[in-house]
Amino acid sequence: MTIEPQVLESLVAITGRDGVLTGVDAAPYGKDWRGRYANEALAVVFPSDTQQVSDVVKLCAANKISIVPQGGNTSLCGGSVPLAGPIPQIVINLSRMNRVRAIDPTNYTMTVEAGCKLESLYAAPEAADRLFPLGLTAVAPHCEIGGNLSTNAGGINVLRYGTARNLVLGLEVVLPDGRIWDGLRSLRKDNTGYDLKQLFIGAEGTLGIITAAVLKLFPRPKSVATACIAVRDPAAAVELLAHLRANCGDTIDAFEFISRSCLDLVFKNIPETHEPFAIKHEWLVITRLADVLPAPLDAALRYALNSYGSGIVEFEVTTNKDDAERWWKLRKNIAxxxxxxxxxxxxxxxxxxxxxxxxxxxxxxxxxxxxxxxxxxxxxxxxxxxxxxxxxxxxxxxxxxxxxxxxxxxxxxxxxxxxxLQGSIAAEHGLGQLKREEVTHYKSALELELMRSIKSTLDPQGLMNPGKVV
Incomplete structure (x- = not known):
């Protein structure tokens, strides 16, 4: 497929010549992070602001060209790359929209654009002694917050802070017809009807393009203690979590589970990684306590672990950041x-x-x-x-x-x-292309009908991220 000259020139007029890629130059943006999907788009467009996104979407809608919103392109389900087949598609990559617009430390919020890399959002509030807790692992250096919100990303801190959905107060969204919805409110309470922002979080760009967000911030922990624990089996790990929550409360902000097969792959493929114990164990847990109070947490963590029972084979506790990072390196490098x-x-x-x-x-x-x-x-x-x-x-x-x-x-x-077991086939990576058909076997007919009704209401032409989710 080739893009029509008049459409190409219109795109260039909106974003500038360096804001549009075609052909071989566009190819890397059609390949997903896992290397599973590699499909062609008519062009990849890099808008610099929300108005440019709106203008590009209006142009696509007028020409019946489908749109694939893309952030860091780290989707593990093919959600951020074009669909195979004859459908004309343009990728709108938001990486140039990477400004932190505002930080309000008193309100514990920051307003950011969708192209901000997640790692940059850890550093931005630090000067104000605040924390943004969305803690991903393998893709954190590459992913962008717009994509994180579009997939309702989770990560290692969900236990305490919740998923991306729980961390958003307001959104700015470009709708499928190009209109801009300014919902950038920083209110904790707003009971004036439907909570529209929740429609777009987890929708994987099928209902509109998130261009900016108001995110919640939290106090930065002053005391942290980390434990690496060898457990008897997964059942012992589940029981241990319940025991720690009963004894340590909301100071637990992570509880990660690792099997021996994971460790073997990490030791084989990731340099400078080592067994945490002298004996190889089949099952490990890495857990962390954190509190805004400066009082040490290591004694409380040791006490809780020592009082658990026979499910723990051995454990170590540290308050040293470097020691803890060596354990976390095992978890973060599995993918x-x-x-x-x-x-x-x-x-x-x-x-x-x-x-x-x-x-x-x-x-x-x-x-x-x-x-x-x-x-x-x-x-x-x-x-x-x-x-x-x-x-x-x-x-x-x-x-x-x-x-x-x-x-x-x-x-x-x-x-x-x-x-x-009454679970979900997609916890934090979304559906994308990979699970779009599979989910029809596990959601009720009514749920699917409601999802399709929302899609057809907001995107009647079906142009937003075709072939994904619904």
């Missing part, structure tokens, strides 16, 4: 280690926390019976019931055949256990 190893069949699922161990046990047994020798890489945010549960074969040649022949069967096995 990168997997990527270097090759493709796998990924599942980003959630179940009630009390049923996490049940899910891992039952799904793993079924997969090992169906596919002898399968490698199961299970890890994630046990504190909110979100487990990343990925499968592959250790041998590269065998894995290629496994992926080609058995992906649907693997998904079916995993998702049936998720449904049985």
């Amino acid at each position: 990168e280690a997997q990527k270097r190893e090759g493709l796998s069949i990924k599942h980003d699922i959630s179940v009630p926390i009390s049923r996490v161990a049940e899910f891992i046990e039952q799904a793993s047994a079924a997969l090992r019976k169906a596919f002898p020798g399968v490698r199961i890489v299970a890890f994630g945010h046990m504190g909110d019931g979100n487990i990343h549960y990925n499968t592959s074969m250790p041998d590269a040649v065998q894995n290629k055949m496994f992926l080609a022949q058995h992906e649907k069967e693997v998904h079916h096995i995993v998702y049936e256990f998720v449904a049985k």
Whole structure:
């Protein structure tokens, strides 16, 4: 497909010559972070402000050209790249819209543009002694806040602060017809009808393009203690979490779960990573306490761990930032280690926390019976019931055949256990292209009808991010 000359010139008139890429120059923006999807767009456009986004959307709507909103392009489900096929599509990449517009330390808010890299939003409020807590791992250096909000991203701090949805007070959105909705309110209470911003959070760009947001800030912790814990099994980890919450309350801000298969991949593929204990253990937990009070937390954490019981094999506690970071490096590099190893069949699922161990046990047994020798890489945010549960074969040649022949069967096995345990097949990565059809088996007909009704009301031409979500 090639873009019509008059449309190309109109785009250039809006954003400038350096704001439009076509052909070979545009190709990298059509490939997703995992390398699973690689499709062509007519052009990639880089607006510099909200008005330019509006003008580009109006041009696309007038010419019936579909729009793929894109931030850092770190979607793990193909949500931020063009759809395969003959549909004419333009990628609107928001990376140039990267200003922090305002920080209000008294109101504990900051107003930011969608193209701000997530890592930059950790540093911005620090000068005001404030914290933005959205804590992603593998993609944090690359992802952008607009994409995080569009997928309702989670991360390691959801246990205490909630998902991206919980961190937003207001949004600015360009609608599918190009109109700009200014909902950049910084109110904690606003009971004047429907909470419209929630429509766009988690919608993956199918209802409009988030261009800016008012985000919640929090006090910066003054005291932190971290523990690396070897546990007997996933059931012991679930029980340990409940024990820590009863004894440490809301000072727990992370509780991450790691299986031996994850550690083996990290040690193989990530330099300067090491076993945290002298003995290799099958299951690890990394947890952290944080408080605004300066009183040390390590003694309280040790006491809570010592009082737990036989489910803990051994543990270490530290208040030293470098020591803690060495443990966190094991967790944060699992996705990168997997990527270097090759493709796998990924599942980003959630179940009630009390049923996490049940899910891992039952799904793993079924997969090992169906596919002898399968490698199961299970890890994630046990504190909110979100487990990343990925499968592959250790041998590269065998894995290629496994992926080609058995992906649907693997998904079916995993998702049936998720449904049985009243969970969700998409916890924090969204649906994108990958799960768009799959979700129809796990949502009720009424839920799907309501979702499609909202889509058709806001985007009657169906131009916003086609082939994703609904």
